Amino acid sequence: MTTPIVEKDLDNATLTVTTEFDAPLEHVWQLFADPRKLEKWWGPPTYPATVHQHELRPGGKVVYSMTGPEGDTHYGLWNVIAVDEPGSFEVEDLFADENGNPNPELPATVMRYEFAETGGRTQMRCVARYASPEALQQVLEMGMEEGLVAAMSQIDGVLAEIAAA
Amino acid sequence: MVVGRSDEADDDRRFRAVADATRRDILRRTMTREYSVSELARNYPMSFAAVQKHVAKLERAGLVTKRREGREQLVRADVHAVRRMRYLLDQLEAMWVDRIDRMGETLAQEKGDES
Numbered sequence: 001m002t003t004p005i006v007e008k009d010l011d012n013a014t015l016t017v018t019t020e021f022d023a024p025l026e027h028v029w030q031l032f033a034d035p036r037k038l039e040k041w042w043g044p045p046t047y048p049a050t051v052h053q054h055e056l057r058p059g060g061k062v063v064y065s066m067t068g069p070e071g072d073t074h075y076g077l078w079n080v081i082a083v084d085e086p087g088s089f090e091v092e093d094l095f096a097d098e099n100g101n102p103n104p105e106l107p108a109t110v111m112r113y114e115f116a117e118t119g120g121r122t123q124m125r126c127v128a129r130y131a132s133p134e135a136l137q138q139v140l141e142m143g144m145e146e147g148l149v150a151a152m153s154q155i156d157g158v159l160a161e162i163a164a165a
Numbered sequence: 166m167v168v169g170r171s172d173e174a175d176d177d178r179r180f181r182a183v184a185d186a187t188r189r190d191i192l193r194r195t196m197t198r199e200y201s202v203s204e205l206a207r208n209y210p211m212s213f214a215a216v217q218k219h220v221a222k223l224e225r226a227g228l229v230t231k232r233r234e235g236r237e238q239l240v241r242a243d244v245h246a247v248r249r250m251r252y253l254l255d256q257l258e259a260m261w262v263d264r265i266d267r268m269g270e271t272l273a274q275e276k277g278d279e280s
Contacts, residue, residue, distance in 0.1 A: 004262050004265045006258040006261055006262065008254055008257075008258070015257060015258075015261065017261045017265065019265050021268065021269055022269075022272075023272040023275075023276065027272055027275055028268075028272065030275075031268050031271060031272070037271055037275075040267065040274075041264060041267035041271050044260075044267075124265075126261075128261075
């Protein structure tokens with residue numbers, strides 16, 4: 001696997017992740033299409049995910065929960081917007097209640113995944129679009145509260161970051 | 166890391182403040198040294214008043230501080246505030262990088278199962 005490249009665009013509140021996996025496209029697609037595989041990577045080890053409902057088709061829903069070390073459970077929902085197997089799919093990721101109903105007070109993230117295979121390796125591009133810079137910030141805060149994020153490396157190159165943003 | 170309500174409000178203002186290329190440029194310049202507003206204004210195709218407005222927005226967000234020296238207003242970035250914002254962005258990046266690591270691991274397991 002190549003090191004993922006993450007580009008942050010503050011003007012458009014989007015985050016683009018590109019990477020390449022040493023696996024055929026069929027296997028990469030299964031990471032999303034097979035709920036048991038999705039559970040393996042969606043949540044961090046401290047907040048493993050359980051997929052309760054899985055309909056990866058336009059208009060379908062994927063309902064998942066993540067349970068933390070204190071037994072705290074957080075629900076999420078994907079509203080599936082478009083699926084073009086195995087080239088791409090787009091979903092709206094929302095915070096939800098235990099019945100899978102979206103929480104309208106919390107911001108949605110639209111995620112578009114695109115895949116292409118070259119010589120048995122699969123390139124993946126994911127564009128996560130937040131409703132606004134404020135929504136992006138809110139997602140960040142939620143992520144921190146839920147412990148979704150891993151330990152941080154040292155801060156350096158503040159200038160470079162601002163320049164790149 | 167636990168973030169209080171007031172921190173969240175501050176972050177909100179900060180993210181709004183940097184969602185503009187001119188303001189980010191002002192921030193980048195004033196990270197290195199103090200700039201007067203008129204000196205900053207020479208860099209952008211807009212009026213002094215417009216640049217002053219951008220500076221005011223950055224100031225309200227706590228990203229820069231302003232002080233008066235004679236007739237000049239001097240602007241300097243608050244390194245701590247910028248660092249905190251960068252920290253939040255890095256957290257988000259880390260979340261995605263970790264996720265992709267786990268995707269790679271899941272794919273490797275599958276390969277192992279097949280052979």
